[in-house]
Amino acid sequence: MSDKPTESEKLNIFGQRIKAWLLLAIGLGLIWVMAFAALPLGQRxxxxxxxxxxxxxxxxxxxxxxxxxxxxxxxxxxxxxxxxxxxx
Incomplete structure (x- = not known):
């Protein structure tokens, strides 16, 4: 049995990293929308x-x-x- 990850395991890890970065970007985008779009509208x-x-x-x-x-x-x-x- 080899300690090296298989190709499918490598792709799975790569996909998980992309998903994590994408979720981070979405979260930061939502914070930006709240700070600069939704909250200023609350003044009305x-x-x-x-x-x-x-x-x-x-x-x-x-x-x-x-x-x-x-x-x-x-x-x-x-x-x-x-x-x-x-x-x-």
Missing amino acids: LPAVGPVMDAIERADIDAGTYWYTQSEETARAQMFIRNAIRRYE
Whole structure:
């Protein structure tokens, strides 16, 4: 019995690698579509649009409010709510 893979085993491994790379490319493509196509369209939703406008007008860095379950997040939420009320 030989330790070398047969031709069919080589083709199977090659096919699995191509499939893995293809799935990776599809996944990255879906992330790109979400980031640059679907999520920007969310700004047009009636519930999201005014909030996004108020955040931009107040020059709030929304990325700094990512973490939850902390006192800083509670203060940030109050700040954003007050900014939205002020600019409506």
